[in-house]
Amino acid sequence: MAKTKTSPKSVSQQPPATDGDKRFVCVHGHFYQPPRENPWLESIEVQDSAAPYHDWNDRITSECYAPNGASRITNKKDEIIRIMNNYARMSFNFGPTLLSWLEDSAPRTYRMILDADKASASRYGGHGSAIAQVYNHIIMPLANRLDALTQIRWGIADFELRFGRKPEGMWLAETAVNRSVLDLMAQEGIKFTILAPHQCARVRRKGDAANNDGWLGTPDATVDPRHPYTIPLNDGRSIAVFFYDGPNSRAIAFEGLLNSGEAFGRRLVEEFRPPAAGVPDTAQLSHVATDGESYGHHHKHGEMALSYAMHWIEDERQACLTNYGEFLEKFPPQWEAEVVEDTSWSCQHGVERWRSNCGCNGGKPGWNQEWRAPLREALDYLRDTTAPLSEEFARPLLNDLWAARDAYIHLINNRSRTSTANFFEAHQAHELSEAERIDALELLELQRHTQLMYTSCGWFFDEVSGIETVQIIAYAGRVLQLAAKLFGERGAALEAEFLSILERAKSNIPEMQNGAEVYRRYVTNMRIGLEEVGAHYAISSIFRSYPEDGALFCFDVHRDSHEIFNSGRGRVALGRARVRSRVTEENENICFAVLHLGDQNLSAAIKPYVPEEPEQLEAFTHFSAEIGNAMRRANLPEVIRLIDHFFGNMSYSLTSLFADEQHRILNTILNRTLSEMEDSLRKIYEDHASLLHFLIESGIAAPPALALASSFAVNASLRRAIEADAYDPVEIERLLNRAETDQIELDTHLLGYTAGQRMKRAMIRLEAEAAGDVSAAGAIHSAVAIASSLRNMPFDVNFWQAQNIWNDLLRRSDKTYWTEDWKESFKQLGEAMNICVDQLVVEAGVSAF
Secondary structure, eight states: OOOOOSSOEEEOOOOOOOOOOOEEEEEEEEOOOOOOOOOTBBBBOGGGGGGGGHHHHHHHHIIIIHHHHSSSEEOOOOOEEEOOOOTSSSEEEEHHHHHHHHHHHHHHHHHHHHHHHHHHHHTTOOOSEEEEOOOTOOOGSSSSSHHHHHHHHHHHHHHHHHHOOSBBBBEEEEBBBBBBHHHHHHHHTTTTTEEOGGGGGEEEEEOOOTTTGGGGGGGHHOTTTTSEEEEGGGGEEEEHHHHHHHHHHHHHHHHHHHHHHHHHHHHHHHTOOOOOOOOOOOOEEEEEEEEEEBTTTTTTTTHHHHHHHHHHHTTTTTTOOOHHHHHHHHSSOOEEEEOOSSSSSSSSTTSGGGGGGGSSOOOTTTTTTTTTTHHHHHHHHHHHHHHHHHHHHTTTTBBBBHHHHHHTHHHHOOOHHHHHHHHHHBBBBOOOOHHHHHHHHHHHHHHHHHHHTBBHHHHHHSSSEEEEHHHHHHHHHHHHHHHHHHTHHEEEHHHHHHHHHHHSSOOGGGGGGGGGIIIIIIIGGGGEEEEEHHHHHHHTTTSSSSOOOOEETTTEEEEEEEEEEEEEEEEEEEEEEEETTTTTOOEEEEEEEEEEETTEEEEEEEEEEEETTTHHHHHHHHHHHHHHHHHHTOOOOHHHHHHHHSSSSSOOGGGGHHHHHHHHHHHHHHHHHHHHHHHHHHHHHTTTTTHHHHHHTOOOOOHHHHHHHHHHHHHHHHHHHHHHHSSSSSHHHHHHHHHTTOOOOOOOHHHHHHHHHHHHHHHHHHHHHTOOOOOTTTTHHHHHHHHHHHHSSSSSSHHHHHHHHHHHHHHOOOTTHHHHHHHHHHHHHHHHHHHHHHHHHHHTTOOOO
């Protein structure tokens, strides 16, 4: 665990930097994950490699993004004395696609990030600490001009939507840069970016151009990270660059510097140098830049080391914390620089990691990355071939395809009817019909996926069949599907040439063969249409109740009818529904039949129908009546015959479900079985408990079957008791004593997780009580009882989310509900969750106690 011992001094709000301050520290975190959404569902499906979390975004949020929004500093008793939002004191960028996921899936963390930017603006002279990022992390020097502009413009627009202001800086994916990219950024109003020191080609003092151009030495000898540089560009434009401290950044990422918060802070301030004799004392900036995931994901408790380092720097008045925008305003560059063309921070060969077998990889012995070049060639072919087809197709629909594509980010972020209407009002060539709108939206989706398929992570690692590379090939698969639909035979012909190029992308795994086989094995089965969405809806409707109008991934489903007939274990669901894509507005009416014979034995049939044609509705109504009659007679063979006759065949099954729903339904089926097993094992244990006690007292090992039944029964009973709404600490204590007496090993990981979730539920109820919800009355006493019980468990309980809610309640301005009894209980609650209440109250500036 990171060493985060507290300083004896209290910490107050740091005063704004002034011209008299000369020593400044800035820590930049590049927070980013590649987009992982299924291109057809716009949702991340379950990723088993991230277990026990749903997916890698979920896991890294738990380990890094959320903890940095509420990081702990503890005392020697390991009690929490400060909870701070690291984002408010550091400099940071978040990938737009990651922020979109956080907004939907982790709204509390998302709000912490936005709030931190506002707080940092107050702290740092009006300069928020968030900077923008090129949209989906493509390697900009390898992009054509149109794509590079779209990446910059989408990044800026997304930033403005989320943070409510224009970005001052922009992060380049992998810091990959050339002069042309910098010039495009400057044209779009970006003031600065951050690069690695080895990306500096040469420097000179401003005004030294007359002295043989004034350029100095080699990069290693001349670049000084402690001040910014100006890069002169075309037509009098320029952009500022901060070259980060390379050794210190590497120490954070790879050398364990985050093992100690104080050592981290000392390392940052050791970079300051006394002024040379006769040289005026100028401001110095000690700054580092790493993947933000270093703080908690790559290095456990790294966020705590960061918190402590920043507070130590302030407590001991070692320097002033700042961000790049504030420092740039107060201390404009006095030096000019040129960048080394086509370089990055993570490839010593420039940008070859994203187009050739340069040797930069994950290090698998004997593997090569010759597949990188044909992969890029295949994507370039797809982009460059669809571009003129798209322009031709767009001509009667849109005023300017590329202007519409740049503006499409506003629809990506907000697909409401108003937003869509405003978009078409600005970009349509004429009043579009419903069919033309669908065509235009599908064309823009094709263009969006040509951007997503260049996400840099697809080339970063060892193998063409890795999940990151499969992801970008899947985006290409979506491009091919849309091209075939929109451009007819010319679009359909693209797939063959695309795959012929991918065949040259040889896999390091013999059975994978090449990129074309990866496409066929993984991407082909991902491709869906509205019928497949309808099949998913129909099958899952057997196991869950949908509203008349509901959302299913990026689709809306309107239910026209739905009936379920039961006969013994057999069930049949019949229905009609309208499926509509919220992305492209494409829609289709379907009717369906689902036959479930218990457990995993399920078959379904789907076909389109036209509700405006009375004979089709009449035929389905007659079919439904026949199915009802057959089910009442328990004549399942007749049911199957009727379904086959009406639909042709039953071509869908549980395997047709999208991954998350398949997991959910299988868990539902399994849970029934497991519940029966739990009851049986619990009865076996209880019937033979006295025998087990006797064996233990006699020093005789219990037979494996009895030991297994005992372990399963007690752990299951404990889990249920902890989860119970009516929390009973006496029953839990009884079960723990029984486990100790019978020498039963506890499943500490599962029980610890369950206990943490139970405490979170108690705190959510407490929030409701604080908000005046009468139904939650008494929640404070219940929360205290649960916390007091859980803190004494013989396993670790993660109170992290519960502690955050306690801290939020402490800082609420409305405390009308804070009676003396409530305050005393609230204090006991904090202490039970290992919070040093008195000190946290002082830090929060709260006078309630």
